[in-house]
Structure formats: C-alpha cells, structure tokens
Amino acid sequence: MSNPKVKINSIVNLSNDWYTLDKINFDYQTNNGTWQTQSRESYDRGDGAAILLYNSIKKTVILTKQFRMPSYLNANNDGMMIEVCAGLLDKNDPITCIIKEAEEETGYKISNPKKVLELYSTPGAVTEKIHYFIAEYNNDLKVSNGGGLEEEHEEIEVMELPFSKALKMISSGEICDAKTIILLQYAQIHKLI
Ligand SMILES: Nc1nc2c(ncn2[C@@H]2O[C@H](COP(=O)(O)OP(=O)(O)O[C@H]3O[C@H](CO)[C@@H](O)[C@H](O)[C@@H]3O)[C@@H](O)[C@H]2O)c(=O)[nH]1
Ligand SMILES: [Mg+2]
Secondary structure, eight states: OOOTTEEEEEEEEEEESSSEEEEEEEEEEOTTSOEEEEEEEEEEOOOEEEEEEEETTTTEEEEEEEEOHHHHTTTOTTOEEEEOEEEEOTTSOHHHHHHHHHHHHHOBOOSOOEEEEEEESSTTTBOOEEEEEEEEOOGGGBOSOOOOOGGGTOOOEEEEEEHHHHHHHHHHTSOOOHHHHHHHHHHHHTTOO
16 A cells, blocks of 8 residues: 555444455545545455366356345345356465365365456446456266355355357346456457367
C-alpha cells in the first residue's frame, strides 16, 4: 500500500465470524488536490484459485455443480451453480491449493497446472484475488469420484461436458459464474480444445 493520495484513518471490524468484514475510514485526495473523507466496507475471505480441466482429444471439460447461498439470495432460482473447480487458498500457495481442490472436488489428480491469469473479481467490495489455472485431464488421472469434503458439508456434482455444449450454456444463461466463463472463453480464444 503506497498511494500518497490515500490516508487510512481507521479500520473498524463489523463482523468476524467465518471471514472478516471491515469498515475503513480514509482520506482520498481528488484530482483537483482537495482531500475528501470516505468510508468503504471490505469483505476479506482470503484469495482463491480456479482451474479449467480440459481434454483436447475428447473435446470435453470438467465442471462442478453445487448450491451457492449468496446466488440463491439474488435471483438464482434453485441456488445451484455450474462452476469450474475452485477453492480458497487457506494457507497454501495457489498451485498446492488447486492440485488439492481438483482432487477433492473432481477426483482428478493433476500434477502440472498452468497459471494463466490472476484477477480481482469484485474489487469494490471483496479483497479476494483469484489465481486462474488450466490443465489437461484424462481417465488415467482419475483417482476418486470427487464430490468435495463431507466435513465441510460440500456436495459437489462432477460434470463432464462437451466444450461446445459448455459454450452454449454461457449463451443460454445456464452457466453464469464469472470465473467459469473467463476460463471457458480463455480456452476458446487460445484454441485449447
Ligand atoms: N460454516 C461456514 N462455512 C463456510 C462459509 N464459507 C465457506 N465455508 C466452507 O468453506 C468451504 C470452502 O470451499 P472451497 O472449495 O475452498 O471454496 P469455494 O467456496 O469453492 O470458493 C471458490 O469459489 C468462490 C466463489 O466463486 C470464490 O470466491 C473462491 O475464490 C473460490 O474460487 C465451503 O465448502 C464451506 O464448507 C461460511 O460462511 N460458514
Ligand atoms: Mg470449491
């Protein structure tokens, strides 16, 4: 943090249950040189990692389906979301995290994920940066059924879909998660599949 136009006055914690929500009071110098006092809320759940598993021979991708409460509260009728495999870093580095998440959620034990992007998803409200990866999968890498961790109450359906169908599901609105669309379009732009 080294912006001379920003002076943080106070950080007040509003919620500190599973993750933390803070209210930050700060002075911001506008372009005409005057200083304004502002406040913003910021939700910190750490950073995350996401991966598109694809098979360039079968022309398929692996996606997951699970219930997402915040989406349910905002117009997602049954709350189910189709997403690329993803997880929070917790204390791991992004590569260790995504290898672990891929096995837990999809059952594929990948070894060489390739990092392609690092993006803020909601920079006005959430601190989280997501590290984006891609990796080829095949039947030899399948070590379990995936599905997520029971102790974390995860119930994740693993979906293997033709890439062409996944792209159509973006147009139809069946796939409406940003990280998933970013990775599917990355694969399309770079002709991975
Ligand atoms: N009790 C409780 N448990 C929680 C809460 N939030 C998360 N958890 C638990 O923590 C687990 C986190 O699972 P991960 O697979 O590590 O994370 P994710 O939720 O899939 O996160 C991914 O997707 C998010 C949404 O797109 C991304 O924001 C995130 O970066 C990551 O990519 C959840 O399954 C759930 O068990 C909470 O508020 N309360
Ligand atoms: Mg997850």
